Amino acid sequence: MPPQAGDRSGGKAGEGPGVNLEGLRAIGRAEKWQLDYLFDLGFQAWLVHIGVVAATAGVLVSAHPEDRWPLLWCVAMILLSLSLSLLARFYLRSPPADEPSAQRYGAAHTGLTALVGITWGLGGFGAATGDFQTLLVYSLALGGTALGAVSSQHVLPRSCFVSLWTSVPLLGLAHLFHDPAFLGAVIMGMVLLYAAILSILAIRMLRFMQANLRLTRSLDARLAELTQMAAELEGARAEAVEANLSKSRFLAHASHDLRQPIHAIGLFAACLRDIDLGAEAAQLVGSVDNAARSVSRLLGSLLDISRLDVGGVVPQPEPVALGEMLQGIARQNADIAAANSCTLRIVPTALWVEADPALLSAMVQNLLSNALKYAPGARILVGARRAGGSIAIEVVDTGPGIAEKDFRRIFDEFYRADRPAVRATEGLGLGLAIVRRLAELMALDVSAASAPGRGTRLRISGLRPVAPVTAPVSRARRQHPLTGLRVCLIDDDADVLAASAMLLRRWGCEVTPFRALPGGPLGCDAIVSDFDLGGETDGLDAIAAVRAFEGWDVPAAIVSGRTEPETLARLARAGIPFLRKPVHPAELRALLTGFALDAALDISGEAVRG
Structure with missing residues (x-):
């Protein structure tokens, strides 16, 4: 046991060797x-x-x-x-x-x-x-x-x-x-004094040892407390990390069920827009569609950050034409820019880089969305430029800029500046956080510069330039009538199936809907299937079965809200186009148009050869 307060070998420190x-x-x-x-x-x-x-x-x-x-x-x-x-x-x-x-x-x-x-x-x-x-x-x-x-x-x-x-x-x-004689007595006195001095020295050395022991035991006790606190903190940190990962895993796995009703709402709204409605009804349909898109964007941000948390995003780099990608993003945001009174301009470029096109496009889209939301009425310029041996993409606006107290936290998750203009704007504060995460994933740098009242510059740098690649025109940009295209539609959700069938029929397609695997040949020109079909059979199995019935590789597409890496890897290996729910009707229409154009080209080629 450590020496108690009263355990002393003599008087207090600094006193003489008085013995009590x-x-x-x-x-x-x-x-x-x-x-x-x-x-x-x-x-x-x-x-x-x-x-x-x-x-x-x-x-x-x-x-x-x-x-x-x-x-x-x-x-x-x-x-x-x-x-x-x-x-x-x-x-x-x-x-x-x-x-x-x-x-x-x-x-x-x-x-x-x-x-x-x-x-x-x-x-x-x-x-x-x-x-x-x-x-x-x-x-x-x-x-x-x-x-x-x-x-x-x-x-x-x-x-x-x-x-x-x-x-x-x-x-x-x-x-x-x-x-x-006298000399002997003096020497005896000196010898006894020597013994007394040695005794005092022994007492002081003992006191030093006892003080050192008390200090050592105190430090050991404190170290034990700190070790226990560190272990408790580590345990709490591990629990917090696991809870966060569990949340992210839940959102990643639940994404299909969360996206399904939003997907159905968007399809029904698209069908209603094609009907000759009155002005008031058309306005209501537009409001429903805008609300569905808003929920879709918010949910997409949450699911994107969750997928990044659990490592569910794996970059697939390939040559990307920056000019074509930036123009496509500008077309997608033209309506939003007009609604916000923004002037959006893309600087033409012939540069190509090696990157994951979907992830890079998502980064630029988030930067542009940030500018459109928080700089209404501003001029926005998007372009690419060489920076040393690499290429950088910049999004520059002439908006109000970012206050110094907010600038340090703009890439933090769920952070939004405490300003009336920001509070009135829809969002969760995840856009720039997702950009930063994707930049780290693809070994890129993302930075920002801003001055209050003078605008903001957001930059993605570190892109590796590559030589241009000659590629066929993307299917999503071809235009061809869909009248008469026979589509096999498979989805286990009755509402989604009904909405999808109604929309395709309004585009002129001949639709055969199924909630389960078809039982025989259909004579179809295209297959659109959900991935999850409510049993052991999934969309890839259904596509394989229909192709077996038809006797040829019918063009097919998978529509799903699933985001797990293993599912995405299976789809990539199968080489089947994948549309993530909620699907914008324009995406689906462009894909089916591509199928129809390919079919027409094949027929034309056979006629020439004949």
Whole structure:
């Protein structure tokens, strides 16, 4: 146990060596840590003591060649020293398991050191029978061993004091015996003063040891507390991370069910827009469609950040024509720019880069959406430029800019500036956070510069330039009538199936809807299937079955809200176009138009060859 407040070896620090009752108790007391320290030093110390005894015995034998007592003294001292050395060795090899056992070792040590002290003191009387030089050498040897006893035994005060006060006072008496005159008395007084000084030194060294022990134990206790706190914090952090990942995994896996009703609303609204409605009804349909798109955008942001959290996004780099991509993004945002009174201009460019086209397009779209929302009425410029050995895409607006207090946090998740204009704007504060995450995923840099009242510049840099690639015109940009295109439509959700069938029929398609796998050939020109069909069979299986019935690779597309990496990998390996719910009707129409154009080209080619 740590020493208590009252466990002192003498007076308070800074006071003289006054001895009180508590001090006497401290001198007589021996805790196990004191004995551990004592015996750890004792083995080597007593071996050194044997060397000192042997050298001193040599001097005594040469000074008293006729006497036997020097040899007897030497043998007694060596036996006592060996006993103490072996006592320390036994203690260290088999440490006592409990306090009483350790105390018996301490009592044995004190008893043996008392005998050593007495033997040293009696030897002084033998040396005093010779000349003063012999007594002087003996005094030096005893004084050195007394100092050594303080350095090695101060941790056990009773052994230290017994060793000092059984040997040094007898040495003083030996000097008085050698010279009973004034000089002998002075030397005796000096020897006793030496013993007192060594005693004070021993007490101060013990106090230092006790203070060091208290400090060590306090630090150990504090370290244990900090270690426990660190473990608790790590546990809490791990729980928080796991909870966040569980949330993200839930959103990623639930994305299909979350997107399904929004997808159906968008399809029904598209069908209603094609009907000749009154002005008020058309306005209501437009409001419903805008609300569905708004919910779709918010949900898309949440699902995108969740997919990034769980590692559900894997870049698939390929050559990308920046000019074509930026023009496509501008066309998609033309209506929003007009609604916000913004002037949107794309700087023409012939640059190509190697990047994932979908992820890069999403980054630019988020930057542009940010400018359109927060800089109404501004001029917005989007372009690409060379920056050293790489290429950068910039979105620059002449809007109100970003306040300094908000600028440091614009890439933080869910952060929105506390301004009326921002609060009145739809959003979750995830757009720029998604851009930053995607930039890290594709080893790109994203940065911003802004000045209040002078606009904002957002930049994606680090894109690797590549040579242009000759590629066929994207299907999504071809235009061809869909009248008469026979479509096999598969979806297990009745509302989505009905809405999709109604929309395709209004485009002129001949639709055969199914909520499960068809049972035979249909004579279809295209297949549109949901991925999840409510059983063990999925959309890829359904497409494979229809193609087997038809006897040829019917053009097909998968529509789904699933975002798991394994599902996306399966779709990529199958080479089947994938539209993510909620699908904008224009995307679906463009894809089916591409199928119809391909079919027309195939028929034309066969006619020419015939």
